Amino acid sequence: NAGVTQTPKFQVLKTGQSMTLQCAQDMNHEYMSWYRQDPGMGLRLIHYSVGAGITDQGEVPNGYNVSRSTTEDFPLRLLSAAPSQTSVYFCASSYSGQGTQYFGPGTRLTVL
Amino acid sequence: AQKITQTQPGMFVQEKEAVTLDCTYDTSDQSYGLFWYKQPSSGEMIFLIYQGSYDEQNATEGRYSLNFQKARKSANLVISASQLGDSAMYFCAMREVDSSYKLIFGSGTRLLVRP
Numbered sequence: 273n274a275g276v277t278q279t280p281k282f283q284v285l286k287t288g289q290s291m292t293l294q295c296a297q298d299m300n301h302e303y304m305s306w307y308r309q310d311p312g313m314g315l316r317l318i319h320y321s322v323g324a325g326i327t328d329q330g331e332v333p334n335g336y337n338v339s340r341s342t343t344e345d346f347p348l349r350l351l352s353a354a355p356s357q358t359s360v361y362f363c364a365s366s367y368s369g370q371g372t373q374y375f376g377p378g379t380r381l382t383v384l
Numbered sequence: 385a386q387k388i389t390q391t392q393p394g395m396f397v398q399e400k401e402a403v404t405l406d407c408t409y410d411t412s413d414q415s416y417g418l419f420w421y422k423q424p425s426s427g428e429m430i431f432l433i434y435q436g437s438y439d440e441q442n443a444t445e446g447r448y449s450l451n452f453q454k455a456r457k458s459a460n461l462v463i464s465a466s467q468l469g470d471s472a473m474y475f476c477a478m479r480e481v482d483s484s485y486k487l488i489f490g491s492g493t494r495l496l497v498r499p
Contacts, residue, residue, distance in 0.1 A: 303485060305485075305486070307487075312491065313489075313491060314388070314475055314477070314488075314489025314490055314491055314492060315429075315475075315477075315487065315489045316489075317484060317486040317487070320484055320485070320486065322483075322485075328483070328484065330484055330486055331486065360427065362429060364429075366485075369483075369484075369485030370417070370479070370485060372419070372431055372434055373419075373431075373487060374431060375421075375428065375429035375430075375431075376428075377427065377428045378427050378428060378429075380427075
């Protein structure tokens with residue numbers, strides 16, 4: 273049982289480049305979300321989805337886009353990377369919005 | 385205003401002893417959820433334990449228990465019989481009652497278990 277998977281594990285970008293962080297889950301969870309973790313801090317919500325075709329903004333959405341075409345996948349797109357987006361990104365999923373959220377292993381992103 | 389407060393940036397505990405990690409929260413909602421996650425040095429976030437605001441009994445999961453004191457708005461994590469593998473960052477989180485279902489995290493406590 274893979275749970276929540278994220279690719280890549282590490283990524284280095286130059287300012288202005290774009291890229292997509294992949295997230296997939298095999299638990300048939302309706303709710304998926306993206307968080308970022310900055311040094312010395314807890315996680316902050318970027319975007320979330322309560323089901324396929326439905327997405328919404330979280331606490332820190334600027335500079336990021338998401339889509340949810342299937343239940344399993346929830347990619348996060350960085351449109352034009354900035355050094356302020358250097359962080360560790362976590363994807364999470366739960367059976368419902370009120371369920372326990374399970375996290376993927378994270379992607380460590382550095383923007384130069 | 386900070387909604388989740390973890391006042392212990394770092395703690396030590398001797399192997400096989402119990403340790404309590406503090407967490408206080410701030411909310412005006414009657415219905416909410418409280419979570420503890422463990423983040424080892426490898427970086428993943430591991431769910432440990434959940435307490436619902438209407439749960440009358442303290443949650444327990446193996447060596448983990450949650451000391452829930454609703455009137456004091458505290459949700460402390462108790463780890464019994466500490467093991468070397470318990471050395472990690474521990475985050476307390478609260479689920480907001482809004483459409484985002486987002487988790488609000490504290491700043492974490494780094495626990496080091498001494499042999």
